[in-house]
Amino acid sequence: xxxxxxxxxxxxxxxxxxxxxxxxxxxxxxxxxxxxxxxxxxxxxxxxxxxxxxxxxxxxxxxxxxxxxxxxxxxxxxxxxxxxxxxxxxxxxxxxxxxxxxxxxxxxxxxxxxxxxxxxxxxxxxxxxxxxxxxxxxxxxxxxxxxxxxxxxxxxxxxxxxxxxxxxxxxxxxxxxxxxxxxxxxxxxxxxxxxxxxxxxxxxxxxxxxxxxxxxxxxxxxxxxxxxxxxxxxxxxxxxxxxxxxxxxxxxxxxxxxxxxxxxxxxxxxxxxxxxxxxxxx
Amino acid sequence: xxxxxxxxxxxxxxxxxxxxxxxxxxxxxxxxxxxxxxxxxxxxxxxxxxxxxxxxxxxxxxxxxxxxxxxxxxxxxxxxxxxxxxxxxxxxxxxxxxxxxxxxxxxxxxxxxxxxxxxxxxxxxxxxxxxxxxxxxx
Ligand SMILES: Nc1ncnc2c1ncn2[C@@H]1O[C@H](COP(=O)(O)OP(=O)(O)OP(=O)(O)O)[C@@H](O)[C@H]1O
Ligand SMILES: [Mg+2]
Numbered sequence: 001x002x003x004x005x006x007x008x009x010x011x012x013x014x015x016x017x018x019x020x021x022x023x024x025x026x027x028x029x030x031x032x033x034x035x036x037x038x039x040x041x042x043x044x045x046x047x048x049x050x051x052x053x054x055x056x057x058x059x060x061x062x063x064x065x066x067x068x069x070x071x072x073x074x075x076x077x078x079x080x081x082x083x084x085x086x087x088x089x090x091x092x093x094x095x096x097x098x099x100x101x102x103x104x105x106x107x108x109x110x111x112x113x114x115x116x117x118x119x120x121x122x123x124x125x126x127x128x129x130x131x132x133x134x135x136x137x138x139x140x141x142x143x144x145x146x147x148x149x150x151x152x153x154x155x156x157x158x159x160x161x162x163x164x165x166x167x168x169x170x171x172x173x174x175x176x177x178x179x180x181x182x183x184x185x186x187x188x189x190x191x192x193x194x195x196x197x198x199x200x201x202x203x204x205x206x207x208x209x210x211x212x213x214x215x216x217x218x219x220x221x222x223x224x225x226x227x228x229x230x231x232x233x234x235x236x237x238x239x240x241x242x243x244x245x246x247x248x249x250x251x252x253x254x255x256x257x258x259x260x261x262x263x264x265x266x267x268x269x270x271x272x273x274x275x276x277x278x279x280x281x282x
Numbered sequence: 283x284x285x286x287x288x289x290x291x292x293x294x295x296x297x298x299x300x301x302x303x304x305x306x307x308x309x310x311x312x313x314x315x316x317x318x319x320x321x322x323x324x325x326x327x328x329x330x331x332x333x334x335x336x337x338x339x340x341x342x343x344x345x346x347x348x349x350x351x352x353x354x355x356x357x358x359x360x361x362x363x364x365x366x367x368x369x370x371x372x373x374x375x376x377x378x379x380x381x382x383x384x385x386x387x388x389x390x391x392x393x394x395x396x397x398x399x400x401x402x403x404x405x406x407x408x409x410x411x412x413x414x415x416x417x418x419x420x
């Protein structure tokens with residue numbers, strides 16, 4: 001039986017491949033903390049081989065970007081996505097493809113009938129193919145993972161910027177931590193929105209929790225204040241500690257006539273006064 | 283450095299991401315605290331570091347921060363060098379002008395940083411990179 005093609009060998013031994021591979025996968029899954037049942041793994045192996053088989057038959061083994069491999073690629077993308085969400089590492093995910101190497105090499109060896117040249121050739125082709133599919137899997141894994149992280153960061157941003165109502169017509173925005181551009185954007189939007197919703201006239205931005213006020217933070221503050229003014233609201237910045245005030249002056253930043261206060265209590269007292277609210281001691 | 287000045291300790295940090303800038307600021311704050319800098323002096327050197335680190339990242343395409351703790355008699359100082367291999371600054375005088383920016387900033391980072399430290403040195407070569415060294419003494 002000379003000159004068997006990879007496709008022939010695959011077709012002939014398909015049942016064996018599936019059985020051995022499933023066994024490998026389930027034993028490897030044991031070490032991957034058994035997050036997938038052996039039924040699930042068996043099913044994934046079968047589904048993959050169902051798509052892999054026709055793609056191999058197309059004899060387009062050196063380019064997985066073509067339409068012959070479309071379904072295989074889609075399957076691997078879906079698998080990666082599920083595994084990210086199930087908490088698998090990228091290594092564990094890539095193992096799905098890489099564990100197929102050993103299985104296919106053994107089968108190709110069996111089927112080469114002692115023809116060393118042919119065997120080497122088939123090994124090489126299969127090796128390159130599985131590496132490409134493995135890489136595709138890892139890339140899909142990373143893409144999904146980034147999406148998940150981005151979403152979590154966004155959720156975190158929103159959580160860490162509460163707008164609180166201090167009094168009728170007076171809102172406060174306590175800022176905490178590093179004010180990078182993404183965060184300031186979220187802060188600004190939620191503040192402007194709340195101003196409209198609550199029909200407030202005064203906003204107090206409290207920067208007590210911001211450790212460093214550099215030109216970037218200052219620029220963000222100026223933009224926020226400008227937007228507030230355009231909406232007809234007034235703004236007070238509180239939490240400007242003496243060392244921060246000094247540094248702002250040395251930097252040469254002009255806060256565009258914004259009133260600043262050392263602490264939130266002073267800012268609130270001023271806001272109340274501006275709103276015409278007075279307190280007396282009994 | 284005068285003949286009296288000795289190096290006490292030093293280290294290097296990458297400036298490749300926004301996160302590195304935050305870490306850089308934290309390191310400078312810790313070092314200035316360890317040297318017993320007053321709160322105002324701590325804030326000044328940390329803010330200068332924030333400006334120069336961000337310039338190295340944004341305009342220089344990333345770089346490194348080298349810190350050195352200096353002893354000079356009873357004086358203690360913190361020297362920070364920001365180095366990048368970016369496009370360099372074609373006109374130093376312009377770059378150091380208050381309010382001049384080639385991007386969308388306030389144009390106050392470089393000139394402001396100079397006012398926040400005791401010693402300021404700016405070296406830049408077009409096509410080769412930029413190095414800014416600042417020192418704040420206690
Ligand atoms: N490391 C650098 N490499 C190349 N160009 C630089 C570098 N640092 C500063 N510059 C140039 O000098 C200009 C002025 O810098 P400066 O830090 O004063 O202002 P800015 O960064 O534009 O705004 P900001 O006030 O937010 O710092 C920059 O706009 C940029 O063109
Ligand atoms: Mg700058």
